[in-house]
Amino acid sequence: MMPGVFVMLWSTGFLGAKLGLPYVEPFTFLLLRFLILTVILVAAAFVLRAPWPSTWAEFMRLGIVGLLVHGIYLGGVFSSIHAGLPAGVAALIVGLQPLLTAVGAGPFLGEKVTPRQWLGLALGLLGVALVLGEKLHFDQTGLQATGFAVAALFGITGGTIYQKRHGGGMDLRTGSAVQYAVAAVPMAVLAWLFESGDIQWSGELIFALGWLVVVLSIGAISLLYILIRRGAASKVASLFYLTPAVTAVLAWILFDETLAPLAIAGMAVTVVGVALVTQNQNNKPKGNSL
Numbered sequence: 001m002m003p004g005v006f007v008m009l010w011s012t013g014f015l016g017a018k019l020g021l022p023y024v025e026p027f028t029f030l031l032l033r034f035l036i037l038t039v040i041l042v043a044a045a046f047v048l049r050a051p052w053p054s055t056w057a058e059f060m061r062l063g064i065v066g067l068l069v070h071g072i073y074l075g076g077v078f079s080s081i082h083a084g085l086p087a088g089v090a091a092l093i094v095g096l097q098p099l100l101t102a103v104g105a106g107p108f109l110g111e112k113v114t115p116r117q118w119l120g121l122a123l124g125l126l127g128v129a130l131v132l133g134e135k136l137h138f139d140q141t142g143l144q145a146t147g148f149a150v151a152a153l154f155g156i157t158g159g160t161i162y163q164k165r166h167g168g169g170m171d172l173r174t175g176s177a178v179q180y181a182v183a184a185v186p187m188a189v190l191a192w193l194f195e196s197g198d199i200q201w202s203g204e205l206i207f208a209l210g211w212l213v214v215v216l217s218i219g220a221i222s223l224l225y226i227l228i229r230r231g232a233a234s235k236v237a238s239l240f241y242l243t244p245a246v247t248a249v250l251a252w253i254l255f256d257e258t259l260a261p262l263a264i265a266g267m268a269v270t271v272v273g274v275a276l277v278t279q280n281q282n283n284k285p286k287g288n289s290l
Helices: 002-023 026-047 056-082 087-094 097-109 115-135 140-166 172-194 203-230 233-255 261-282
Strands: none
Touching: 002 026, 002 056, 002 087, 002 203, 002 233, 026 056, 026 172, 026 203, 056 087, 056 140, 056 172, 087 140, 087 233, 097 115, 097 140, 115 261, 172 203
């Protein structure tokens, strides 16, 4: 059940951002989220006597993952949605993670990329182009929103590969506390430089913040790290191609976001492309898993 639960929870993160962003700017929103999480996890770690990293090298590795997975990925997603990118389209762009992970897993994790996977990469990019061409007007605002989502894609891809290679022994309580504390620093700097800091407290914002803190940042992120620890990076990344469809359905139900036939076709092409990329990893014998 763990992969299915992860996909459902991860998909709601895009909707939590969309629900809260009308009341607070993205970097301020994430700063609040990371500070609350740091306090909760540090307190839990001391109460439960969880082990902390013993060397500066361990702290640095945790900090790198925090910057990639929480800083760049979440900062990019929140900024793209705040700039007007539909939640379903943001999820689709980030859903290309399995394609990039398959490419990056070659030089960094020793996984070979086959011609079939390169074909899948091309189909995935074509599918995203169809969706974006249907949903966006490529003016300055549209390009900026798309750029934020692409930055998020590279952040979560790099974070997944790095976590698989260096974070296998991480304690989820203390390790996550360090990661969120590190990620809070660039959010504070960006909020101070580019945002007003105004917060319009409302029921929607409080619910979104609580959901993203407890369900996403503690629940879904912990599941992600457990899945990475138990399986190959490319195989775990294949779960992300399911999130765009789930996010699109939830966004249609909750926010009346719709996808035209061409965009739906593009999403289907992307799913086929990602399936081609991940097929070989998913069929590997257990003895070959990383």
